[in-house]
Amino acid sequence: MSKYITLKVKEVVKETADAITLHFKQPLFRKIKYKPGQFLTLIVPVNGQSQRRSYSLCSSPSTDDTLAVTVKRVKGGSVSNYLNDNIQEGDKIDLMEPMGSFTPPEAAKNLVLFGAGSGITPLMSVIKTALVADASRQVTLVYANTHENSIIFKKQIAEFESKYSGRFKVLHILSQPQSPNWGNGLRGRLEASRTEEILQHCPDLKNLSNYFMLCGPQGFMVEAENIVRGLGFDNERIIKESFYQENGGAALSSAEIIERTIKVLLGGQTYELAVAPSKSVLDAALDKNLDMPYSCQSGLCTACRGLCKSGKVKMDTSDGLSDKELSEGYVLTCQAHPLTDDVVIDMN
Ligand SMILES: Cc1cc2nc3c(=O)[nH]c(=O)nc-3n(C[C@H](O)[C@H](O)[C@H](O)COP(=O)(O)OP(=O)(O)OC[C@H]3O[C@@H](n4cnc5c(N)ncnc54)[C@H](O)[C@@H]3O)c2cc1C
Ligand code: FES
Known part of the structure; x- marks a missing residue:
């Protein structure tokens, strides 16, 4: 923990x-x-x-x-x-x-990063690490912002572009550039219908060994993912991080979700918890003052992840977990509602 x-x-x-x-x-x-x-x-x-x-x-x-x-x-x-x-x-x-798993795999030598606004923050860590610590890595950054002055890390990115010119390419996209002379990239929004235009600036996007990392607002992520899928890449090559869920993650309403008592294993102790239908497992644990790990409470960050060792739970959203984690029985307690009376969740 x-x-x-x-x-x-x-x-x-x-x-x-x-x-x-x-x-x-x-x-x-x-x-x-x-x-x-x-x-x-x-x-x-x-x-x-x-x-x-x-x-x-x-x-x-x-x-x-x-x-x-x-x-x-x-x-x-x-x-x-x-x-x-x-x-x-x-x-x-x-x-x-x-915490978190938005990290490029060791095998990823060609990284293509799509970022918008504050979505640049984890990508900046990835860029610095890839360029400085591993000379065999190539990085392309497609970075969308409103205007020139809203570009976070503008100067640092420009310095990296010149220092690592053979290994680091950047395409800026500004929706409302302020300078009439702004010619350092694309104008408008990132849209899948503009894939050909983007490819003219970044032909390396088609490289078959690419891994893609996406971080930005929901609409941007959808377009970026459509571009990447349109180029023929699948889930294995796409790593995503969302900061915010615009629809708030629709809560479940199901006749199966009734008050049930479950067990939570935490810090070497076993706690019995009554989980009301309107509450998640995490809510019920926090009501009891259990020192549960959590952060976003909206299914995005996975800080509240636990292993469901017995019984069945239903999650409002499980997008933060990988297919592998789901098949192994991991659940997000901030999204989980017990469906059976024998639920045991291990937080250790
Ligand atoms: C894994 C992860 C990593 C993150 N990394 C960063 C980061 O590096 N830098 C950063 O600035 N933020 C980051 N965030 C977002 C951050 O955690 C907060 O959600 C954000 O700062 C808003 O918190 P707040 O308390 O100001 O807003 P709140 O008081 O929680 O929300 C106020 C209002 O704004 C809406 N809202 C909340 N967040 C957003 C958003 N991101 N965009 C649009 N509307 C929103 C809410 O629905 C609400 O209506 C990250 C989130 C996650 C899950
Ligand atoms: S607290 Fe972030 S996913 Fe549950």
Whole structure:
């Protein structure tokens, strides 16, 4: 299970008008290990309430001394605005150790990354690691933003483009470029109907050994996935990370879902929990003050993953889990409702 830690903010860097990067000091004696593409769960007191949110690491374990996350404001959002408005150098933040599986496979030598807006954050970690730590890797980045000034890591990406010119290609797409002279890529939105146009800029997209990583808003992800599938690549070559589910993940309504008592194995103890039909297994456990691992509570981050050792559960959404995890019996407790009376979920 992931552990809680408290880290000190070493530096706060303003990336754009609405995004900051928080650089955390690594602990002196037990450095925190992570893989490119993983995220931290920040536990932040907003208006007297402790709130958890996931933020992808944009730092690379191969190149950076600090652990860094970039937080972009969401309109009306409690934690993203709190962090942008309040956090300063020297502050301490509680968090959970790195988690997540949005990491390129070892075998992936040609990486094609589709990112939009704050979706660049895990991709930045992947880019730095691939370019600096493994000279055999090629990286193409297709990066969509609103305008020139909303491009997070603009300068760093340009520096990498010139330093690794044979191995790193970038195609910027701006929906509303401000400069009439902007000619550094495409105008408009990423759309599958523009595949030919995109291929003119990035012919390497067709390379049969490509692996694709996608991170951005829902509409962008759908178009990017359609492009990749249209080029003939399947699930095995597509790795996705979603930050937000626009429809909120439709809750199940089923006659099968009634109040049932289940067992949860956590920290070497067995707990009996009554799960009401309106609640998930995670909700019921938190109501009992169990110290369950969790972060997004919307089926995206997999922090709440447990192994269903007996019985049957139904999930509102299981998109965050791979086919392999599902076949092995893993469930997302924030999405799970027991369907039988013999459910045992192992969180250890
Ligand atoms: C695995 C993972 C990694 C993530 N990495 C990053 C990252 O690196 N950088 C980053 O800035 N964010 C990241 N996020 C999103 C982040 O966790 C928060 O969801 C985001 O900061 C909004 O939180 P909030 O408290 O400000 O908004 P909330 O108070 O939770 O929500 C306010 C309103 O905004 C809507 N909303 C919430 N999130 C979004 C969104 N992302 N886009 C549009 N509308 C939204 C909600 O439906 C609600 O109506 C990540 C999420 C996940 C699951
Ligand atoms: S808490 Fe994020 S998937 Fe359940």
